[in-house]
Amino acid sequence: MGQALNTAEQAQRAAAASQTRVDQLDDQTRALLERFRAASWQAQQLTVYADQLEEIATRQADEKQSLQRQIEAMQRTEAELLPLMLRMLDTLARFVEMDLPFLATERRERLDNLERLMSDPEATLAEKYRRLLEAYQIEVDYGRGLGAERAEVDGRVVDQLRVGRLALFALTLEADRAWRWDAESGQWVDADSGLARSIRQGLRMARDTAPAGLLVLPVAAAEAVQP
Structure with missing residues (x-):
């Protein structure tokens, strides 16, 4: 009877040990499964990240090529546009030289500044x-x-009156002598003394010290354009 009890007790202890080992294996299995799931999730995230990096790298490569093409186009545009602007500046300078002689210092300084700007490597083409x-x-x-x-x-300080680009007059400060610019001869010639009043009125209008009104002044007739 005692031997039978010992045998049953041993069997129970063996079963308990076996259950313990099963429980331990189950815990290890669950831990391994969690680790596997975590590793799988990380692998998926890394795959998505790698795909994103590849897409970004592709876009950057495309943008780089696009920028390179734009730079090349700008360089071609500058090579073509700068000579055109230089010709435009030369045309403007010749026009000023042939125009009525007004604001000579201001206009010459503007042309000089433009010439310096065109040769300035730091200035942009747009500027x-x-x-x-x-x-x-x-x-x-x-x-x-x-x-x-x-x-x-003629050595006297005068007030000059410009009527658009049609005519240019001069009047002494004392209003005792008047001139008009003769474009054909390229020099000042005496004007009719009767123009002094109109010139003086035009000067006041130009300086906004008198309201706009009708001026009676001689102007050169417009030449017909030859076909």
């Missing part, structure tokens, strides 16, 4: 083009309305 167009616009605006400035004619 050069903008300033050149600005100079052209200023010259266009000179042809509209009246202009007045203090100058010197």
Whole structure:
């Protein structure tokens, strides 16, 4: 009877040990499964990240090629546009030289500044083009309305009156002598003394010290354009 009890007790202990080992194996299995799942998730994340990096690298390569093409296009544009702007500047300079002799210092300084700008390697092509167009616009605006400035004619200080680009007159400060610019001869000639009043009125209008009104002044007739 005692032997049978010992045998049963041993069997129970063996079963308990076996269960313990099973439980341990089950715990290890669950731990390994969790580690496998974590590793799989990390692998998936790394795969997604690698795909994203590849896509980013592809886009960067495309952008680099696009930028390179733009740079090359800009270089070609600069090579073509800069000579054109230089020709435009030369045309403007010749026009100023042949135009009525008004605001000579201001206009010459503007041309000199443009010449320096065109040869400045630090200045952008856009800035050069903008300033050149600005100079052209200023010259266009000179042809509209009246202009007045203090100058010197025949050694006397005078007030000059510009009527657009049609005519240029000068009047001494004492209003005792008047001139008009003769474009054909390229020099000042005496004007009819009766013009002094109109010139003086035009000067006041140009300086906004008198309201706009009708001026009676001789201007050169426009020449017909030859076909």
